[in-house]
Amino acid sequence: MTVTDCLRSSEPFAELPADTLAEVAGICRDLKLSKGEYVFRMGDASKNLFILAEGAVALGFGELSADDSTGGAIRDSGDVFGWGALVGETNYRMINARCVQETRLVTVDGVALMNLLQERSAIGFAFLRKLLGIIFNRVVLIAAS
Secondary structure, eight states: OOOHHHTTTTTTHHHHHHHHHHHHHTTTTEEEEOOOEEEEOSBBBEEEEEEEEOOOOOEESSSSOTOOOOTBBBOSSTTOOOOGTTTTTTTTTTSSEEEESSSEEEEEEHHHHHHHOOOOOOOOOOOHHHHHHHHHHHHHHHOOO
């Protein structure tokens, strides 16, 4: 799966026009992590948004085991996490994210993405509206677990 394919499979990116999607792909990179590796830890600088391409990532406030299965686990290809990267350059992670399988992620530079979406306000609004729905549903899922 290419970076562009991964973006197309991700709900907030799926409906972006082809030219915008190509620009977003230009600010992405592939990241492969082993089971047990942390994607990020609480307090880390929040610079990138993450899209799951393959694998699984547990999210939580405490220490996470590499075999942990939390209600907030990211398991579906195309799922997005690390939203704090879209708020600005001085944000810090509020949770831990640890791979519970061999994992491949697509990282998106948060500041560059917001700058790109700001230049295309209608597209940016639609993107953020979809993302807010995802965040809401994820919070409900975590609260229920």
